[in-house]
Amino acid sequence: MTLSLTNTAKTYADGTRALRSTNLDVAQGEIISLLGPSGCGKSTLLRIIAGLETPDEGAKLLFNGEDFTQIPVEKRKVGMVFQSYALFPNMSVRGNIGYGLKMQKLSKTEINTRVDEVIELCRLEPYATRSITALSGGQRQRVALARAFAPRPRLLLLDEPLSALDAALRGQLRDELAQLLRSFGITAIFVTHDQDEAMAIADRVAVMSHGEITQIGTPEALYRAPKSEFVARFIGAAMPLGRHIQADTMYFETSTLKLPAPAAGKTAFVRAEDVRLDDNSPLRAKVMSVTFLGTHYRIALEGLAPDPVFALHSALSAPKVGDTVGVAIDPAAILMLPAEKKAA
Amino acid sequence: MFKSPAKLFQLAITLLACAFLLIPTLQSALAGVTVNYFRGVSSGLTFKWIIEVWALYSGSIFLSIGLALACLVCTLIIGVPAAYALARNPGRLSRMLEEFISLPLAIPGLALALALLQLYGGWREFRMSWTFILVGHVLYTLPFMVRSVMSVLAAIDLKTLEEGAASLGAPSHRRFLDIVVPNALPGILAGALTVVTLSIGEFNLTWMLHTPFLKTLPVGLADSYASMRLEIASAYTLIFFAMIVPLLLAMQWATARAQRIMS
Numbered sequence: 377m378t379l380s381l382t383n384t385a386k387t388y389a390d391g392t393r394a395l396r397s398t399n400l401d402v403a404q405g406e407i408i409s410l411l412g413p414s415g416c417g418k419s420t421l422l423r424i425i426a427g428l429e430t431p432d433e434g435a436k437l438l439f440n441g442e443d444f445t446q447i448p449v450e451k452r453k454v455g456m457v458f459q460s461y462a463l464f465p466n467m468s469v470r471g472n473i474g475y476g477l478k479m480q481k482l483s484k485t486e487i488n489t490r491v492d493e494v495i496e497l498c499r500l501e502p503y504a505t506r507s508i509t510a511l512s513g514g515q516r517q518r519v520a521l522a523r524a525f526a527p528r529p530r531l532l533l534l535d536e537p538l539s540a541l542d543a544a545l546r547g548q549l550r551d552e553l554a555q556l557l558r559s560f561g562i563t564a565i566f567v568t569h570d571q572d573e574a575m576a577i578a579d580r581v582a583v584m585s586h587g588e589i590t591q592i593g594t595p596e597a598l599y600r601a602p603k604s605e606f607v608a609r610f611i612g613a614a615m616p617l618g619r620h621i622q623a624d625t626m627y628f629e630t631s632t633l634k635l636p637a638p639a640a641g642k643t644a645f646v647r648a649e650d651v652r653l654d655d656n657s658p659l660r661a662k663v664m665s666v667t668f669l670g671t672h673y674r675i676a677l678e679g680l681a682p683d684p685v686f687a688l689h690s691a692l693s694a695p696k697v698g699d700t701v702g703v704a705i706d707p708a709a710i711l712m713l714p715a716e717k718k719a720a
Numbered sequence: 721m722f723k724s725p726a727k728l729f730q731l732a733i734t735l736l737a738c739a740f741l742l743i744p745t746l747q748s749a750l751a752g753v754t755v756n757y758f759r760g761v762s763s764g765l766t767f768k769w770i771i772e773v774w775a776l777y778s779g780s781i782f783l784s785i786g787l788a789l790a791c792l793v794c795t796l797i798i799g800v801p802a803a804y805a806l807a808r809n810p811g812r813l814s815r816m817l818e819e820f821i822s823l824p825l826a827i828p829g830l831a832l833a834l835a836l837l838q839l840y841g842g843w844r845e846f847r848m849s850w851t852f853i854l855v856g857h858v859l860y861t862l863p864f865m866v867r868s869v870m871s872v873l874a875a876i877d878l879k880t881l882e883e884g885a886a887s888l889g890a891p892s893h894r895r896f897l898d899i900v901v902p903n904a905l906p907g908i909l910a911g912a913l914t915v916v917t918l919s920i921g922e923f924n925l926t927w928m929l930h931t932p933f934l935k936t937l938p939v940g941l942a943d944s945y946a947s948m949r950l951e952i953a954s955a956y957t958l959i960f961f962a963m964i965v966p967l968l969l970a971m972q973w974a975t976a977r978a979q980r981i982m983s
């Protein structure tokens with residue numbers, strides 16, 4: 377086990393609990409994503425690992441069995457990519473990338489060799505001598521990554537590394553970042569609020585909510601077997617389904633659906649891609665709205681749950697608003713989750 | 721262009737204002753190189769007075785330059801770290817401290833000098849040395865350095881830049897030297913020129929603190945007005961001008977540069 381956090385919590389001076397007691401184990405070479413809405417404690421956890429925040433008493437941070445809880449940030453040998461990149465405007469691209477090596481008191485030739493190596497790896501050759509202010513957002517992001525990676529850190533930490541970019545560039549750089557991190561072969565933890573980003577880059581995703589890790593697992597596991605309503609809603613936008621469940625039957629306003637197993641007392645969720653329009657199905661719903669999205673229609677349906685349920689409909693035409701349509705849902709695609717107490 | 725009466729009126733006012741500002745300056749400068757001021761320029765032009773001023777007061781000029789440079793060193797050593805500390809820890813206490821540092825701006829130099837005399841007047845050696853005047857100058861110019869550096873530091877995300885440097889292994893003194901100082905440089909430069917200019921021109925406080933053996937440039941100027949013939953005093957003004965105008969120009973340039981960084 378490379379990195380191991382035990383009982384890590386953070387309470388701010390004003391009493392705000394940013395992070396509840398958290399345990400996390402990260403294996404060598406693994407890429408972990410901390411995913412959650414803003415204010416869920418993901419950045420706080422990352423900053424504690426970096427040494428930029430002090431955890432509450434009782435926390436224990438181990439790296440290969442060695443306790444580094446009390447080691448200050450400059451001695452932790454962690455690379456950090458900041459949301460704003462925090463590149464030094466008084467230095468060139470080379471100067472930024474070489475700064476960490478200079479702090480390790482390496483010789484000039486060693487620094488130059490390593491800087492060249494990293495510049496090539498991150499494909500920054502054309503910009504090496506430029507000043508930071510002459511770079512685009514995407515180039516700055518690569519320089520920030522190169523700078524964090526150059527001193528051969530034990531751990532690479534990335535705080536929302538793509539959120540400062542515009543949407544079009546973000547998709548492209550997401551794949552590039554995933555590929556670069558793999559080629560580095562480094563243990564990395566990155567924070568994001570974007571589930572696509574987390575799924576595309578990480579080996580395992582830790583979903584966080586209200587200062588806690590609610591579930592951690594591979595992207596597939598989180599998507600297919602969420603353990604809580606929050607994870608189901610956050611990953612893949614699952615929607616509650618049905619009025620109520622009795623034994624193995626789910627009741628809707630006008631019809632019922634047989635479930636594979638008794639599920640009384642549980643809450644059912646379904647994703648838009650598992651809701652199909654099928655005229656032969658006895659399950660009926662009323663069309664509330666139709667949105668054309670190019671590859672498919674997104675249709676809001678009334679009558680399947682207290683809230684509208686969306687269906688993704690791939691066809692050349694769509695029903696009209698107000699039509700009553702048949703809906704087919706594969707019972708196996710329905711996620712059965714323990715009912716959560718509604719917040720008052 | 722000047723067809724409308726309103727435009728003509730504007731032009732006339734502008735020219736009048738310029739004349740109001742420039743004529744005394746030119747007249748004073750001219751007096752410094754006129755053989756006999758009371759007979760006018762017709763008496764001929766000469767560098768005699770300037771040479772005489774140099775002979776009489778070159779000590780004052782060098783003292784002023786030395787004082788200004790010493791004052792600059794002190795304000796750099798005290799002011800830059802102080803500005804950094806204030807910018808890094810914003811809050812009520814910092815604002816109060818900033819106001820406190822700025823107090824000498826609001827208090828007349830004479831009052832400041834009196835306080836210094838009351839406090840240190842008994843220490844004869846100190847009282848007689850040039851460092852006594854230096855203390856006054858540092859007190860008076862420090863707020864300019866602190867504010868100038870602070871305004872530049874406030875415009876950059878210092879905290880994150882420092883965190884970046886720390887994550888790369890830089891201990892706090894390297895972060896200050898490698899990140900804070902270079903990025904604050906435009907503010908430091910603007911502050912430095914202000915400090916030097918103010919120190920060279922300071923009269924109020926210096927006049928109270930000076931001894932007959934320690935006359936700075938402006939104090940010497942007052943002395944020459946009081947006791948020398950008018951041509952010598954005017955020649956003195958001319959020398960003063962020649963020193964202070966390039967400094968003022970450099971200051972404007974540095975301030976413009978600092979503002980470009982901040983925008």
